[in-house]
Amino acid sequence: MITHPLHKHLSKEIDLSKEEFDIILEYFTPLSFKKKSLVITSNQYVSDQYFVLKGCLRTYLLDTSAKEHTLQFAIENWWSSDYISYYTGVKSILNVECIEDTDLLKVKKEDLEQLLLRIPKLEHFFRKQLESAFVSFQKRILSNLNNTAEERYTTFLTRYPNIEQRVKNYQIASYLGITPESLSRIRKQVK
Amino acid sequence: MITHPLHKHLSKEIDLSKEEFDIILEYFTPLSFKKKSLVITSNQYVSDQYFVLKGCLRTYLLDTSAKEHTLQFAIENWWSSDYISYYTGVKSILNVECIEDTDLLKVKKEDLEQLLLRIPKLEHFFRKQLESAFVSFQKRILSNLNNTAEERYTTFLTRYPNIEQRVKNYQIASYLGITPESLSRIRKQVK
DNA sequence: CGTCTATTTGAATGTACTCAAAAGCGGTGG
DNA sequence: CCACCGCTTTTGAGTACATTCAAATAGACG
Numbered sequence: 001m002i003t004h005p006l007h008k009h010l011s012k013e014i015d016l017s018k019e020e021f022d023i024i025l026e027y028f029t030p031l032s033f034k035k036k037s038l039v040i041t042s043n044q045y046v047s048d049q050y051f052v053l054k055g056c057l058r059t060y061l062l063d064t065s066a067k068e069h070t071l072q073f074a075i076e077n078w079w080s081s082d083y084i085s086y087y088t089g090v091k092s093i094l095n096v097e098c099i100e101d102t103d104l105l106k107v108k109k110e111d112l113e114q115l116l117l118r119i120p121k122l123e124h125f126f127r128k129q130l131e132s133a134f135v136s137f138q139k140r141i142l143s144n145l146n147n148t149a150e151e152r153y154t155t156f157l158t159r160y161p162n163i164e165q166r167v168k169n170y171q172i173a174s175y176l177g178i179t180p181e182s183l184s185r186i187r188k189q190v191k
Numbered sequence: 192m193i194t195h196p197l198h199k200h201l202s203k204e205i206d207l208s209k210e211e212f213d214i215i216l217e218y219f220t221p222l223s224f225k226k227k228s229l230v231i232t233s234n235q236y237v238s239d240q241y242f243v244l245k246g247c248l249r250t251y252l253l254d255t256s257a258k259e260h261t262l263q264f265a266i267e268n269w270w271s272s273d274y275i276s277y278y279t280g281v282k283s284i285l286n287v288e289c290i291e292d293t294d295l296l297k298v299k300k301e302d303l304e305q306l307l308l309r310i311p312k313l314e315h316f317f318r319k320q321l322e323s324a325f326v327s328f329q330k331r332i333l334s335n336l337n338n339t340a341e342e343r344y345t346t347f348l349t350r351y352p353n354i355e356q357r358v359k360n361y362q363i364a365s366y367l368g369i370t371p372e373s374l375s376r377i378r379k380q381v382k
Numbered sequence: 383c384g385t386c387t388a389t390t391t392g393a394a395t396g397t398a399c400t401c402a403a404a405a406g407c408g409g410t411g412g
Numbered sequence: 413c414c415a416c417c418g419c420t421t422t423t424g425a426g427t428a429c430a431t432t433c434a435a436a437t438a439g440a441c442g
Contacts, residue, residue, distance in 0.1 A: 061333055069336035071329065084329055087322045093333075123314070130321045131278045137328040138262065138275055142252055142284075144335055145260035145368045149430085169389070177336045182430055184390050340398085360421065373398060375422050383442105390437070397430085405422070412415085 005053055006105060009077050013128050014121045024122070027115050028105040033098045040082050040096040045089070047109045049081035050074075055102025056166050059094050060174065070175035073099075073160055073167060079129070099167060149178045150186050196244055197296060200268050204319050205312045215313065218306050219296040224289045231273050231287040236280070238300045240272035241265075246293025247357050250285050251365065261366035264290075264351055264358060270320070290358060340369050341377050 002008050006028070007021045016024070028051070033039060039057065040046055050057070057074040059082070071094060074080040085092040086109060107115075116123040143152055153176060157164065164172075169187070170180040178186075193199050197219070198212045207215070219242070224230060230248065231237055241248070248265040250273070262285060265271040276283040277300060298306075307314040334343055344367060348355065355363075360378070361371040369377075 061337055063337050069333065071333060071336075084326050087326050123318070127314070127318050127321065130318065130325055134321055134325045134328065135275050135278050137325065137332060141328060141331060141335070142260065142262060144332070145262075145365075146252060146254050168387095174336075179431060180389070181391085181432085185430090188390085359419095370399060371421070372400085372423085376398090379422085385442090386440085388437100388439075391435085393433095395430105395432075397428105399428070400426085402425090403423085405420105407420075408418090410415100410417085412413105 005077060006051055009051070010122075010125055013125045016119075016121065020119060020121075024115065024119065027111045028107050031104045031106050033102045033104065035098055035101050038095055038097050039080075039102075039104070040092060040094065042092050042095055044085070044092045046082045046085035046092045048106050049079055049083075049086060049109070049112075050096075051105040051107070052076055052078050052080065053103040053105060055104075056099040056163075057096055057102060058099050058167070058171060059096045060171075061094055068171075068174045069177070070171055073163065073171075073175070075160070075163065075166070099171075144177065149176055149182060150189060152176050153183065153186055154190065196268060197242055200242070201313075201316055204316045207310075207312065211310060211312075215306065215310065218302045219298050222295045222297050224293045224295065226289055226292050229286055229288050230271075230293075230295070231283060231285065233283050233286055235276070235283045237273045237276035237283045239297050240270055240274075240277060240300070240303075241287075242296040242298070243267055243269050243271065244294040244296060246295075247290040247354075248287050248293060249290050249358070249362060250287045251362075252285055259362075259365045260368070261362055264354065264362075264366070266351070266354065266357070290362075335368065340367055340373065341380065343367050344374065344377055345381065 002011055004021065004025070006025065007016065010016055010021070010024070030053075031050075033055075039050060040059075042062065052074050054076060057078075057080045058070055059072040059074070059080060061069045061071065063069060072080065080096055082092040082094040082096065084090065084094070112126075116126065143155060147155065153172070156172065156176065160167075169183055173180045173183040176183065193202055195212065195216070197216065198207065201207055201212070201215070221244075222241075224246075230241060231250075233253065243265050245267060248269075248271045249261055250263040250265070250271060252260045252262065254260060263271065271287055273283040273285040273287065275281065275285070303317075307317065334346060338346070344363070347363065347367065351358075360374055364371045364374040367374065
C-alpha cells in the first residue's frame with residue numbers, strides 16, 4: 001500500500017518498490033514555509049526544484065513597472081522551480097511565493113542527476129514529466145493566440161480545479177495577461 | 192571529421208562515433224517536400240517527428256474562423272512535429288507546412304524509443320532537447336505577458352535570425368499574435 | 383470593530399482590430 | 413523584356429475592446 005504522496009505521484013508513470021522509494025526519499029529535504037514567504041527570488045542561481053506536499057505556490061515575473069506576471073501555480077503533487085535558471089544556469093528572473101502555508105520536498109539538481117543514474121526508471125519519469133510540461137505550455141501559447149480572455153479564464157478554471165478559493169483574482173488576472181478590472185468584468189459576464 | 196548535419200547537431204550534446212551515428216541514421220527516413228506542401232495536417236494521429244536538413248517549416252493552428260496562429264518555425268537543424276499529438280496520443284490540431292522546398296529526416300516515435308534503449312546517450316540528448324524546448328516556450332509565455340508587440344517582434348528577429356527573407360510578414364504576425372496590419376505599422380515604427 | 387486588502391464599478395483614454403482600398407512585389411506567359 | 417495577375421504589404425478611417433485612473437464596495441483578519 002502506497003501512502004507517501006511523492007511515491008503515489010511517481011507511481012503514475014513507473015513502478016517503485018518500497019525500498020527503491022526509500023532511497024529516493026533520502027535525496028529530498030522537507031521544508032515548510034509560511035504563507036507569503038518566497039521560496040525562490042530573482043537574481044539567484046537556482047539549483048533546486050520542489051515537489052508540493054501541501055499548500056500552493058505561485059511563480060511570477062516582476063517587471064520594470066513592478067507589475068506581476070504569473071507564469072504558473074503549483075498545488076499538491078506539482079513541481080515547481082525557476083526552470084529557466086535551473087536548466088540553463090542563468091540567474092533567476094522569477095519569484096516563487098507561497099500563497100498558503102506550504103510543505104515542500106526540495107531536491108538539488110546535482111543530487112537528482114546522481115539519483116537518475118542510480119535509479120534509471122526515474123529518468124523515464126522525469127522525461128515524461130518534461131514532455132507533459134512542454135505540452136501544457138504549448139497549449140497555453142496556442143490558447144493565448146487563439147482564445148479570448150473569457151475563454152482562457154474558463155479554461156483556467158478547469159485546468160486548476162477548485163483553485164478560485166485558494167488564489168486571488170488579481171493573481172489569476174496576471175496569469176491570463178489581463179488587468180484585475182478586466183477579469184472582474186469577465187466574471188460578471190460569465191455568471 | 193563530422194559532416195552529416197544530424198551528426199553535427201547531436202554532437203553539441205553527446206559524443207558519437209561514426210559507427211554509432213550510422214546506426215542512428217538507419218532509423219531516419221529522408222523525405223523531400225515541395226514548397227507549400229503539408230507535412231502534418233490536423234485531425235491525424237501523429238507518430239513521427241522531423242529533423243530539418245534544408246528548408247523551413249511552419250507549425251500553425253487553424254481556428255474556427257479560418258485564421259492561422261503560428262506556433263513555431265523550424266529551419267535547418269531544428270526539430271518539428273505536432274508534439275501535442277505526438278506526446279499525448281490525441282489527434283493533431285496543428286498543421287505543419289513547408290515554407291520552402293524542404294528536406295527532412297523523419298523518425299517514428301516507436302523506432303526512436305527503441306533507439307534510445309539501444310544508444311542510451313541519445314536519451315540524454317533528447318532530454319536536453321526537451322529541456323531547452325520547455326525553457327524557450329516558458330520564455331515565450333513570459334514575453335507575451337510582459338512585452339509589447341514591438342518588443343516581441345524585435346525579440347523574434349534575434350531568435351530567428353535572417354528569417355525575415357524566408358517568411359511572410361503575415362506569418363510572423365500570426366506568431367506574435369497580432370494582425371498583419373499591426374505588424375506593418377510596428378515595422379514602420381522600428382525603422 | 384476597525385483597518386487593510388481585494389474586488390467591483392464607472393468614465394475617459396488608448397491601443398489594436400476590422401474593413402476597404404491602394405500600392406508594392408514576384409512570378410508567368412506572351 | 414514587358415505586361416499582367418495574384419498575393420502581400422501598406423495605409424487610412426472607423427470601431428471595439430482592454431486599459432488606466434479614481435472611487436466605492438466588499439471581505440478578511442487581528
